[in-house]
Amino acid sequence: MNELEPVAALPHEDYRCGTVALAGRPNVGKSTLLNALIGFRLSIISPRPQTTRHRILGINTTDAGQIMYVDTPGLHRGAKRAMNRSLNRAARSAISDVDLVVQLIEAGRWTDEDEALYAALVEQATPRLLVVNKVDLNKDKTVMLPFVANLVATHSYDEIHYVSALKAQGLKELEQAILKRLPIQPPVYGEDEVTDRSERFLAAEMVREQLMLRLDQELPYATTVEIERFEDRPDGIAEIHAIIWVERDGQKAIVIGNGGAQLKAIGSSARRHMERMFERKVFLKLWVKVREGWVDDDNMLRRFGYTD
Template sequence: MNEHEAQDFRCGMVALVGRPNVGKSTLLNALIGFRLSIVSPKPQTTRHRILGIANSEDGQILYVDTPGLHRGARKAMNRSLNRAARAAIAEVDVAIQVIEAGRWTDEDEAVRAALAERSLPALLAINKIDKLRDKEALLPFVAELTERHRFDEVFYVSALKRKGLQDLERGILARLPERAPVFGPDDVTDRSERFLAAEMVREQLMLRLDQELPYATTVEIERFADREDGLAEIHAVIWVERDSQKAIVIGARGEQLKAVGAAARRSIERVFGRRVFLKLWVKVRTGWGDDENALKRFGYTD
């Protein structure tokens, strides 16, 4: 890239922030064209800041998917998620608050308050517009919302249907600094395959376990190696907080654990583009979700 091209090229970091379950991870995946962040219908599926890279002729957008900012953070895990989201806001050039079409809650209000602490461009992305039958009902909702809160621009999107994304990208690029790209043209994230493998195992736990149990689980990769036969060999431990939870994750005759492993292996193979040998164990560590040392071991850092 020559000097003239660098002057026209834009690059910067963009935080996707919002309360849990508004579709931030689905939006990230749609914007970068790659299934990077895991997705489930359960809130607080995202537990880490995840960088996704979108390249175009005009710029390189470094999207940061964040855990949902939420209230009632009693456990150390919940406090860690909130710190991670707030830290992302402090690092970026542009912030996008993602909300659900037609809904504005106390937690949305808290997210807007966190954004107001920094003087940076703040865009509003109203997601899930595909679920609204009466689109005109949004007009008074948005008018009242933008009267109370300043947003530099409002965008209507459907992350699931990939609608409105070009306009959103245009609005983002217009507010990024002129800067040479940070990553290569084929990069999609700065996260390792080891991290992505753990997330894809955890995604299956989120999808397959009922009620509160997924929040008592985390995944640690103990071995990750490329074998001579071309397989990626992955050994992963699923940590839970009680023996009763271990029994549920394993299931009768080990069927639940087998189903989690088979689905996770298929997901990992699609993303990695090679065959995978995946071995899972389930172990108990009492109260890991409220143990700062355990959280650091499992990668939950600010």
């Protein structure tokens, strides 16, 4: 007869631990909120919608409990390409397997995409909070309060919170509201862990962040990053080889830039971010390759990690 695994002890009798999905339409501030809540720059950020393409777990451990935040791709309408449909499936999947959902909206705005997400939420029995973000940009309460009052008259939430993720305003109150709704149970992760993602994954994200920030118009959406090699050399330097995939030869030329200047700038900035996050020197080598139609190729999407 096999012995039972010992049950982990609670740090104290009211210690709470659970998973919280940060959900919302694209570009509403989910990644900025995640980074602010865990006190660590984990999710990449750019002004462009749909910067987040993967579910990313950010862990915040305090004396009161452990909150595992899931930063989800933005749920969006008009998903015509296979990758966009995959992102929507990932977002819907994330809100179905958590202890609590935080729906993030922009102060003063409620769009069709916000409504579509709410419709998906009410299909679940999961508790949900409404978080109104960017209140620092909308300080007129004579506009804000009627907007929220009209919204909650037809939409049901357990609580409403007003925050500025960018300026870290209102986050303590939000954290307390989240904690009290999580189950009493021991922590899942160690107190120093901030994510379950590997350095390999984070390296790819940091290169992709620079593509989102530095390339114009729609080109960033035709790119993805694959880490071909990641190893720690005997001299303590992390050697990373990454491929930037694009769909057409013309896109490849733009990413490389005149005399390789654009690619060099992308690599230099990504390397500096990696060195801060990984806390060691990084040697980064980038290549740009063409794979026509990869955004609609299910096999390539699986290869690049775009799975539900």
